[in-house]
Amino acid sequence: MGFGALALGALLDSRGELHAASFNSPLAPRKPHFAPKAKRVVHLFMNGGPSQVDTFDPKPALAKYAGKELPFKFQTERRTGAAYPSPFKFAQHGQSGIPVSEIFPEIASQIDDICVLRSMHTDIPNHEPSLMMMNCGDVRQARPSFGSWITYGLGSENQNLPGFVVLCPGGVPVQGSHNWRSAFLPGAYQGTHIDTKEEQVDKLIAHIRNPVASLDEQRRQLELLAQLNRRYRESREEDSLVESRIQSFELAYRMQMEASDVFDLSQEPEHIRAMYGEGLQARQMLTARRLLEKGVRFVQVWHGAGQPWDNHNRIELNHRKLAGECDKPIAALLKDLKQRGMLDDTLVIWGGEFGRTPTVELPEDGANSGTLDGRDHNPHGFSMWVAGGGIKPGTVYGATDEFGFAAAENKMHVHDLHATLLHLLGFDHERFTYRYAGRDFRLTDVEGRVVKDILA
Amino acid sequence: MRPLLLLVCALGAANASDEFFESKIRPVLATRCYVCHSAKAPKVQGGLWLDTKSGVLEGGISGPAVVPGDPERSLLIKALHHSDEALKMPPGKPLAAEVIADFEHWVRIGAPDPRTGEKPKPAIPEKVRQFWSFQPPRRHEPPNTDGPVSTFIDPFLQAKMREKGLSPSPEADRASLLRRLTYDLTGLPPEWDDSQAFLADAAPDAYERAVERLLASPQYGERWGRHWLDVARYADTRDRGARFAFSYTYRDWVIRAFNEDMPYNEFVRKQLAADRMQLDDPADLAALGFITLGRSVPKGEHDMIDDRIDAVTRGLLGLTVTCARCHDHKYDPIPTQDYYSFYGVIANSEEPVEYPLVAKPAPGDPLEETYRRGMEARLAAVEEFKVKRHTELVAEYRSAEWIARYILAAQSASKFNNREIEKLSRERDYNLFVLRRWRDYLNQTREAADPVFAPWHALAAGRKPEPANPLMAAVSRAGSMEELARIYGEILARHDAEAPHADPNAEALRLVLRGEGVPANIPLSDFLQIRGPGGDANIVRALRNAVRVWQAECAYRGLTPRAMALDDTKEQKPSHVFVRGNPNDPGVAAPRRFLAVLSPDDRQPFGPGSGRLDLANAIASDTNPLTARVLVNRVWAWHFGRGLVTSPSDFGLRGDPPSHPELLDELARRFMDEGWSIKKLHRWIVLSHAYRQQSVDRAEMRAKDLENLFLWRMNRRRLDYEELRDTMLHASGRLDRAIGGLPFSPNAEPAVPRRTVYAYLDRGRLPGELTTFDFANPEAHSPVRYQTTVPQQALYLMNSPFVAEQARHIAEAASGVADLYRRILGRDPSQEEAALGRAFVGAEQPAVRPAVPAHPWQYGMAAWDGHALTGFRPFRFWEPERWQPASLLPQPEMGSPFLTAQGGSPGDSARHAVTRRWVAPADGEVRIEGKVEHKLGDRAIGDGIRAWIIHRGGAVLAERTLRNESADLVATVTVRAGETIDFLVEPRGDAENDSFTWDPAVTAADVRWQASQAFEGPRPEPLPPLAKYAQVLLQTAEFAFVD
Structure with missing residues (x-):
């Protein structure tokens, strides 16, 4: 009846546009515009903004200017002073010889699978708008997140788990659930936030476990429910809305078990756990892999609550x-995905919402505890890396200026990154639209623009 | 003779330059530009017409295309050069260099142009004006029909059905009908007694009387008010956690307006302009919440205005005006200028600092006094900071170094357009506002041959800088602009002083920095434009926010209700188009006035003030073709599950056309003619046969109309979240029917048994179950609610504490299986169903509480006078991760007392001290230890707290006053089983910043009780068999659907 009767296949119509409507199985798997290279995404979000000149974009020229004003300076959030060379050493790694900072020795060992993007740029030197740009493609207005778009466009491979899962230990990042909101898309596409500091599954997904009733007790209740519903159905005709609601209880019952399972890391063999190591990050990366393996479409992993990488001071230490x-x-995670053959069709994204200045931040009241050893926000240029899922491995794309302040060669805006990632997932970003408030939103x-140079 | 000769010469010259135009310019315009910028263009781009002289000179939304004589300042030339990222014309490859050179020459010689003809006035094409929704709705005679007719609606529907080979269904049975009607009009199921009476009522008007009874019940306004709150994107916060003080007064106003059947035109007018109207009741000011209660985020003022325009235009007119924010609407006749006309109306309205009262405060209300004092302090803090930083910043802009930097940059920007100067400021770290002021100042001084800056302009033009002012002798030494800038900076800074100099030469220099309107003399009112980056902006925001936080704190403590009102700004600023939506790139003027497509050709600007009242009148008008149509369609959709127009907030060219145009017109016209009464409209609909027919499927009809577009049956629908929750509370007889007031928290355990419409809605952080059940997302106006089916909905019904709690209450109130059927499904069970139920209940084991050891801690508040602790009350509510006395804080009288695992906060006075109480499980000596810590926030406001350890409600074991410090409180004491030790915290003189951490431990010989380890929420209890059965009934399809 009514809106509910919309057939699943009709979500994508002949023009390739997806349609707003209500649906009974919002997470059913769907096909994109064309054959995708990547089927799932894991986005490792270094929230706060890692510094490019300290990680993946070495700038020896800064040493020449150490303690001196650079010849030019871009507008950032706070005041910055002289050039501030990186306290870290860089070395070339792998066949590709891509330089990586000494603080990432393990990632450096995987560099031949990685494509470093050195010419990223975004619009505004504040966390909130830049997080929104990276996640939702708009600095302020309430737009659906990347994960919501993907889950909307592709559905999910596992109906017993949410299609879009957000892992963050110890709380939420700045802007909280805005980062994974579905906005005008149905609520089913919103990210499900999981605090990976919690170990109990009932803290992970709302109402996933009954606090008192056993599965047997629930089974008996469901048997009775099925009998009562059968009577209801007999006196009525086929109604897909009624039908899918009745089915959803069985689905929910199975979801309880599957969810407990996926978060139980003790099921992993010892050598795998050893590979990831100890601590919260190890636990959440391994959880991410298990979710991806189970068919979850989009997993976003945040480094931590708040903005851990926002090092306005003591950048070396932090x-x-x-x-x-x-x-x-x-x-x-990279190795594990690779050894399972999953890296080929999993997009791995690493980065923050922006980068940091190559100049030192000046001490100011209420800003950086008055020290001269940190860097301010920098939207003009920063580094990210991507791997797997149709990305050209072992490459560097783009460049910043001599000092790493602003993107200079092959500039890549966040919109370009989104367009490129959508392309790998099988979508033409200009045709992947949703009609809302009179506009076809993208x-x-x-x-x-799709950056073809980084495609394998 | 002479005049004639001159004329001839002039003609001759004109002919020569006209010839240049004809040979070099016109052909290029015609072949490369006219396709988008002439009368021949299918749609003129950017409002720019290049096929007439006036079109070129007036230009489009970005301003004049050509400044005769000045190629550098001519947008057309700039566009041809492809030097501005955002302005490259023609698109693709630039024209050949020699062609561009021709254009430059043409502009330099004054842009001669012999073409005549006026730039056409933008007009709405007649074809578009004729579009159905822009035409006034007309009355229509109901067509003939031989089907069952109850109201004038039926013949229209049946005529369409006949056309499609369909026929209406018979009337539904009376039980279904009453359930449908009662849910529909009140959001609740029928009372058992009412439904029995209705089933027994054989009078022919029994149904009519039921309709009247329900329309007159206060629950009607709660249900239909909530529908309107979807349109109004209502929430209790601007954005996560940022509370509105009095949002509830708008929600309650809406509910009352529906209950009183306020005429819809008046309802609309008040929501847009109550402050500009003569009101009988000041409570009507609360109506302005329609505009003010939308989403806003720091620094997002343009988006806030956009959201308000959106709520007004999509919500009331069914037009997607905000599509025209960056360019003309792609489909509808809404030029971007019209968007900025609306923008001007909203931007010239502001929320008052003090919200107006909607009721009289009680005389001598101490809270009013507290509120007033708090406001004064906070407003003073904003002013004080602004003045201090303004002084510092302006001093910086008057320093030699900064003057040099800015004049040098301003010089390079002298011919920049808005976008270029914005880019310069961003990429070279200049304050845009100050840079523009210097740029404009330098341009003025050049034209005015200003003596101080004459040497500057001389060097800029390649001449030697010769100073007229003897104090400026040093400038003649400068060999470069950089050097000159530095010298200017030094000279000007050296002569800067607050008081005038006696020496006129020195005074001339002083005035460059201190004169009226000069770049460095920045008025305090522009402080926000010149604030330093980062820190300052955050501090001002925080200080201003503190004012709003204080208002909300007082409001939730029970301050006399006020309206989230709107005023016109003191001065009205003219509005301009923002080219491509960029506020740093203002284009042509956009006078405040109504939409072109809904206005006569001689459209007039709105009258005095912001124009909101004129806007309100234009919308709530009998001659507006959209307002009534949009509303009747919404009401129709809320009754039937789908509108006659299925895109209820888009009646534009790409919206869906009405399935029954005549019926929509007739409804709209009658609605207006009969006084805009929504209750009348309900009667027309719910009394119709169409509404009363069965929802039963008929295969032969379905084959012809799968979606039931033509209403050959009634649509079955699922209860929405509010109905689901309210019905569960209703079934146990615990539903609290109190109307209006401050919201409750929907997260609390146990559940507050109020209707869901009163739940606290934190924008951007709705409780998960609301999102799961497709509640209207208040991020923006919501045209329809989605209807998704996901397993999380089932999980909620299977596992949530709320549903278990209600099942338990219902079972406790019910006398047995049969009574459960009446309470939950509103009917008696069949024999078979009753037997099934009894068998299930009989087979289930009685509930056994799991054996979890009790812990000795309790959480609550008490009064403490230093000698005796009295009136200990355990906290009743668990609001995830904390225990507190009410579901939402603060509360009247007490403030915000609560306890968490690690600490808490006391209430407003020693009468509401919080205490973590330990009850001795056995006799013996115990040692008590733990650190209390009190921290002031960034703003060092507040006089701190006092922490006590109290034995047996009176014996003080330890005590300490703390303000921004910490202390170890330790004691050793011998206790007997059942005696209490209270870890109590009270506020001191004020209740500001009183949060503390304190995780005490009590250690006996062999046991240690650490407070934080035992801290937990309510312990879930297993359900007894009858409650398990009740829970299953709450999960049934029969419960969830309305036939």
């Missing part, structure tokens, strides 16, 4: 510590 936490687990708004 960047070293943060990298130390996630380096081995991320490298393990993740890339009216921008974005």
